[in-house]
Amino acid sequence: MPKIIDHHKRKIRIAEATWKVIVDEGIEKASVRKIAQTAGLSVGSLRHYFSSQSELLRFSMELVSDRVIQRLKSREFSEDRDPLEFVTEGVFEVLPIDEERKIEMEVWLAFSAKVLVDSTLSELSNKVYDNMHQGLKNVIHVLQLLQYAKDGLCLELEVNRLHAIVDGMAMHHLLNPEHFTEDEMKQTLIYHLQSLCK
Amino acid sequence: MPKIIDHHKRKIRIAEATWKVIVDEGIEKASVRKIAQTAGLSVGSLRHYFSSQSELLRFSMELVSDRVIQRLKSREFSEDRDPLEFVTEGVFEVLPIDEERKIEMEVWLAFSAKVLVDSTLSELSNKVYDNMHQGLKNVIHVLQLLQYAKDGLCLELEVNRLHAIVDGMAMHHLLNPEHFTEDEMKQTLIYHLQSLCK
DNA sequence: CCTTATTTAATACATTTGTATTAAATAATA
């Protein structure tokens, strides 16, 4: 019998190498050879886990999606916290506030550009969009249930607005970290969430 | 003497062909050959206008920048309009509300992904960011001067917020036109701007 | 120790790419 290798873990390692190449040199440089080299594998070896480049890229994109969605769902409400503080912290989770999140967001941005020209990726893109949307809807809804939110807010439009703010700021900070700093990003989010409350 | 050709116009035609290839097939497929074919030129001919691919891509990106900035600046204030309506219409100008604007925005998104890995493009990216930021600052400022805006708004944070909303919604609509429709995008913007006013 | 299913490594090949070169075509001026 052959060497026992955890296939799934190995695939994840390769996907993370793919991320690294994309972040360092851009998605158009993410060739099979370069990814294999970055992962410390031969091309032939890599092809035992991914039989084509597009399969590899798709898996790498799905891994970002999984991580983001996992992060969104892992937060559970604790009763004894200030709700506004709690939800603010929750939204911070999906902003590029540390290296790990910045990498994921950069990779996601690179993939998003691909979604525009590869409709087979739309489903995945929409899945993340819908999850994020639902997560942010909960944020607004919690504030409303607890009577923290101002009266007369339109839930649906508020969710659209918050979602756009989150992704827009994330993009601005990645593209422009010195003009739009991490701190400005955080302050702007706090400002916005406060503006929704009484 | 040779055929007289307006160099600048020809370069713009080539850049627009570049946009078309990027929108149709993605920036990684924007090879010199394909762009030349799309523009109805030979490769050698194209190279008389752009001596390298990166020069061509840069010019194409600058053309997007020029068009957007021109659009931002071409609006002049007219006294006899409802100010809120006027500024709302102004912000619509930078949303992907028609085919021309969608193309520009898609191309810009593709280039933005490149900015992350090519620091020589940052300057141009920042220029557009700064222009947009200034334009949106004027929007908020006008509302404040005319006493339409609520009291106690923080100008700087409001600009960050509006800017993020604009770019975030634009991205959401491009990636997800059926889930986040053009109409939702417009309604959300109107809702936001109204929320800033008394 | 030997067998064997599995993994790895090396190499090959056709295609696409950016760029360069060179000859032909073009059209305004003398």
Place this chain on the structure above:
DNA sequence: TATTATTTAATACAAATGTATTAAATAAGG
């Protein structure tokens, strides 16, 4: 019309790429 600066077209070439093939290496079970 003849000249000539400029543009266009065609071809070439090295490098990189996705994919396929085949032999070697590996390690668990008999």
